[in-house]
Amino acid sequence: MSDPFDTARAARHRDFFRRVHAVVAQIPFGKVTTYGHIGKALGLRSSARMVGWALQAAVADDHLPCHRVVNRNGELSGKFHFGTPTRMRELLEAEAIDFKGEAVDMDKHLWIPPVEDI
DNA sequence: CGGCTGACTGCGA
DNA sequence: TTCGCAGCCAGCC
Numbered sequence: 001m002s003d004p005f006d007t008a009r010a011a012r013h014r015d016f017f018r019r020v021h022a023v024v025a026q027i028p029f030g031k032v033t034t035y036g037h038i039g040k041a042l043g044l045r046s047s048a049r050m051v052g053w054a055l056q057a058a059v060a061d062d063h064l065p066c067h068r069v070v071n072r073n074g075e076l077s078g079k080f081h082f083g084t085p086t087r088m089r090e091l092l093e094a095e096a097i098d099f100k101g102e103a104v105d106m107d108k109h110l111w112i113p114p115v116e117d118i
Numbered sequence: 119c120g121g122c123t124g125a126c127t128g129c130g131a
Numbered sequence: 132t133t134c135g136c137a138g139c140c141a142g143c144c
């Protein structure tokens with residue numbers, strides 16, 4: 001479509017994705033962060049739902065550690081987007097991340113991303 | 119235009 | 132502590 005509005009929208013989406021990508025790529029090995037914190041790092045322009053929306057597309061990106069993003073409770077809310085429901089936890093355990101039942105031990109592994117100024 | 123859904127969160131009861 | 136609801140915004144019907 002050559003519709004200028006459609007182009008603007010697509011550009012906006014790419015920009016948002018780029019910001020999410022920039023933050024997720026900074027998550028240290030063995031650490032996790034939450035959708036809400038990523039939203040904060042982006043200036044809270046968008047809700048946490050939008051972060052998940054961007055990650056859904058990012059999961060296809062192998063070089064992006066989207067398995068290090070969990071909800072505020074440490075639960076693997078996006079595990080069903082990793083091919084198999086156990087894949088996400090396996091990736092996290094491979095980074096020596098401890099679990100409390102079904103959730104990541106946030107007290108040990110929570111990482112707060114710096115505020116991006118992109 | 120309206121309503122529902124979704125990898126969410128914060129707050130009040 | 133657990134539960135429900137409003138806010139959030141893009142996509143789809």
